[in-house]
Amino acid sequence: MRIFFNLTLFVLLITQLQLFAQNSLPKREFxxxxxxxxxxxxxxxxxxxxxxxxxxxxxxxxxxxxxxxxxxxxxxxxxxxxxxxxxxxxxxxxxxxxxxxxxxxxxxxxxxxxxxxxxxxxxxxxxxxxxxxxxxxxxxxxxxxxxxxxxxxxxxxxxxxxxxxxxxxxxxxxxxxxxxxxxxxxxxxxxxxxxxxxxxxxxxxxxxxxxxxxxxxxxxxxxxxxxxxxxxxxxxxxxxxxxxxxxxxxxxxxxxxxxxxxxxxxxxxxxxxxxxxxxxxxxxxxxxxxxxxxxxxxxxxxxxxxxxxxxxxxxxxxxxxxxxxxxxxxxxxxxxxxxxxxxxxxxxxxxxxxxxxxxxxxxxxxxxxxxxxxxxxxxxxxxxxxxxxxYRTPALMPRMPWIDGVAPHSPSNVKIMASNQGVEIKWEMPQKAEDGDYPKYFVIYSTVRGKLPNIEDPSQILKIVPNNCFEFIDKRTSRLEDYTYLITSLDQLQNESEAVLPQYPTFQNIILPQPYTENVVIDLNNSALKASWVIINKLIDNEEFTMTKEFD
Known part of the structure; x- marks a missing residue:
């Protein structure tokens, strides 16, 4: 089964609201x-x-x-x-x-x-x-x-x-x-x-x-x-x-x-x-x-x-x-x-x-x-x-594509679980990118109650961690439903990978291409059908997404 999200209209609306709220705070600024x-x-x-x-x-x-x-x-x-x-x-x-x-x-x-x-x-x-x-x-x-x-x-x-x-x-x-x-x-x-x-x-x-x-x-x-x-x-x-x-x-x-x-x-x-x-x-x-x-x-x-x-x-x-x-x-x-x-x-x-x-x-x-x-x-x-x-929101470094314009691979095997300490996110180092670079940092984005984070919004950057760290604990809550997370990789020159939605228990990672202005295709296997509907419903429960279904 494949599920399609048409995000274009939603992204345009949210972008305008974000620009107003952020007073044009840049995501990248030295x-x-x-x-x-x-x-x-x-x-x-x-x-x-x-x-x-x-x-x-x-x-x-x-x-x-x-x-x-x-x-x-x-x-x-x-x-x-x-x-x-x-x-x-x-x-x-x-x-x-x-x-x-x-x-x-x-x-x-x-x-x-x-x-x-x-x-x-x-x-x-x-x-x-x-x-x-x-x-x-x-x-x-x-x-x-x-x-x-x-x-x-x-x-x-x-x-x-x-x-x-x-x-x-x-x-x-x-x-x-x-x-x-x-x-x-x-x-x-x-x-x-x-x-x-x-x-x-x-x-x-x-x-x-x-x-x-x-x-x-x-x-x-x-x-x-x-x-x-x-x-x-x-x-x-x-x-x-x-x-x-x-x-x-x-x-x-x-x-x-x-x-x-x-x-x-x-x-x-x-x-x-x-x-x-x-x-x-x-x-x-x-x-x-x-x-x-x-x-x-x-x-x-x-x-x-x-x-x-x-x-x-x-x-x-x-x-x-x-x-x-x-x-x-x-x-x-x-x-x-x-x-x-x-x-x-x-x-x-x-x-x-x-x-x-x-x-x-x-x-x-x-x-x-x-x-x-x-x-x-x-x-x-x-x-x-x-x-x-x-400087009330974090900022990544401006890119220097004349030195390196190749993005690293996304973090691998990203998992999420609730614990007594908070919400735990764990991941693994991906393979080298086409230019031979591994990530130097990982960026964790977060937003509330099932809304998909917008990685172009610097206010949604929760943490930037170095590449010798493969775990982050969000101590704000121990409930998986309170926040939604995405994680990306950054290389030495701050090129950013595609974003990954952490793998909730029993179903697969979802890699979201940038930008989110086109249909996002999510492939789910039949054994994860029930679990997938749980997370998909959480992502669309604000009714700002439109969704179509296509069955194989």
Whole structure:
């Protein structure tokens, strides 16, 4: 026997009601938080913390942000040619133990711990790397003997009290590539992330310490400015190629200064009048990287308010939305300036919520990242309270089909039963998908009293669980008839499988294709006829489905 559901009319009606009720909350949206480890800005909470305290605090940090809607953390794993994980190349970061080169006590691997805890919550972990910064302040920072500034002083470029690895030296590129290779090869990170620091901000006049390098490596009559840009371009292209060779499923993102170029200097520039630009002063031609497909997402640091006179938030974001060339755009927001900055706009507590809603509603913007974790943690300007409303339903990550557009297989052998603990759902890992991927997460959807969940409605996401978990207990009830569930698989790039209706006692799984706007065909064998009518009747008892019967 085959049973057909005509869902088209029902779905159209429900979709309209859902849009009204949800206020257009998206199912897919990047919601990130930057977690700075330099000088223990965000984590560890103190450089004097023990390893156990560090672990407890990071768990608290994750729980806090997830409860306010975050689905990703961007954690600084290499801030000044030192790292927060055991490395064969670079020393331990000062923030881990209070002394550069010294491991945490008692010993553990902070990065491995962080990644596992992040994935346990269904969140993404982006590893934030500063590629060229070596010493933040040579007057105060004491570097260890095996730091690159001491082992290769000829690679170091001095600028005031800042020391950076000279991007004009080819061996420097190879060195940083080796650091990145070690990182992406040994850890299950979801993305590699660079910030805005390439060449230093020209706060103290023109850079002079790389002129001899320029004369040695320039091509023809190449100006020193063009040469610097070429250095960064070739470096970023090299990172892209390294990822393609070693870990092609890895995302690569960059968070540049908010202005690429002003329209006064370039016809393609933004309607801004910024004193600094990424292209002219940091030598980072981010637009060129996007055109060439070297990065997968861009998260410009749009740290000015909507009232700023020369770099207002909204038109600057609009420019970026028109210059992503098919890649993702996440707006970078300055939570740390709310209620602190002298800039007039930041005195308004509605400024940050307004920016987040503006980013969500702007075509071409795929999400937001907040700087920084501590400012949100401290509820600066009431932002933590606002996030509970703005991010009141869960969200999956936006897809990146240019990396991977193949959906995983649905969970196998999904069963449901009532117990004293609640309603138990169990499943098994499916076979590999056509591209060889297993699911990385499973998503459980739920709605009330026999109504089929709509997996396009984020409010019906009950739980996202990692792929080492094959059981979920809904403790809200112990009665099977109170809720209806669907479960899907997600792969590394958040492609989603078809949904599966759990197998109730004595009858088969029902796999529901997406979208639900066409007839859903359910094959049931005769021995399960009676049981099938029980569940089918529950699914249609609201009389919003139409049903026809066809007997073999």
């Amino acid at each position: 919601r990130g938080v930057w977690v700075a480890t330099l000088n223990a800005i965000d984590w560890p909470f103190s450089e004097k913390d023990s390893a156990e305290q560090q672990r407890r605090d990071f768990i608290s940090l994750l729980n806090f942000h997830q409860n306010r809607g975050a689905n990703a953390v961007i954690v600084q794993v290499r801030s000044s040619a030192d790292v927060i994980y055991p490395s064969n190349i670079e020393p331990w970061a000062l923030s881990i133990s209070g002394q550069q080169g010294s491991p945490p006590k008692p010993f553990y691997d902070p990065l491995d711990f962080m990644i596992k805890e992040t994935h346990k919550r269904g969140m993404e972990f982006h590893a934030w790397v500063n590629p060229f910064r070596a010493v933040t302040n040579s007057q105060y920072v004491k570097v260890c003997e095996d730091h690159i500034s001491k082992t290769h002083p000829e690679w170091i470029m001095d600028y005031k009290t800042l020391k950076i690895l000279n991007p004009g030296i080819p061996e420097v590129h190879q060195y940083v590539y080796s650091v990145i290779d070690e990182l992406i090869s040994n850890y299950d990170i979801d993305a590699l992330h660079f910030d805005d620091y390439f060449y230093p901000y020209p706060d103290h006049g023109e850079i002079k310490s790389d002129r001899s390098t320029w004369k040695k490596y320039r091509v023809g009559n190449e100006s020193i400015r063009d040469w610097r840009r070429s250095n960064i371009n070739s470096f970023v292209e090299g990172v892209h190629q390294l990822i393609m060779e070693k870990k092609p499923s890895l995302k690569f993102g960059v968070s540049p200064f908010g202005v690429w170029r002003n329209e006064k200097e370039d016809i393609d520039g933004s309607p801004t009048r910024s004193g600094y630009t990424s292209y002219d002063h940091l030598y980072a031609d981010v637009r060129f990287w996007l055109i060439n497909g070297w990065v997968d997402y861009v998260a410009p640091q749009l740290y000015q308010s909507t009232q700023h006179r020369t770099i207002p938030f909204t038109p600057t974001l609009e420019w970026w939305s028109e210059n992503t060339f098919g890649k993702h755009l996440y707006a970078g927001h300055a939570v740390y300036r709310v209620d602190r900055s002298l800039e007039r706009g930041w005195g308004d507590k509605k400024e940050m919520p307004s920016q987040l809603i503006t980013a969500r509603n702007m075509k071409g913007v795929d999400g937001s990242i907040l700087y920084n974790s501590t400012s949100v943690w401290n509820n600066q300007g009431g932002i933590a309270d606002s996030l509970k409303s703005i």
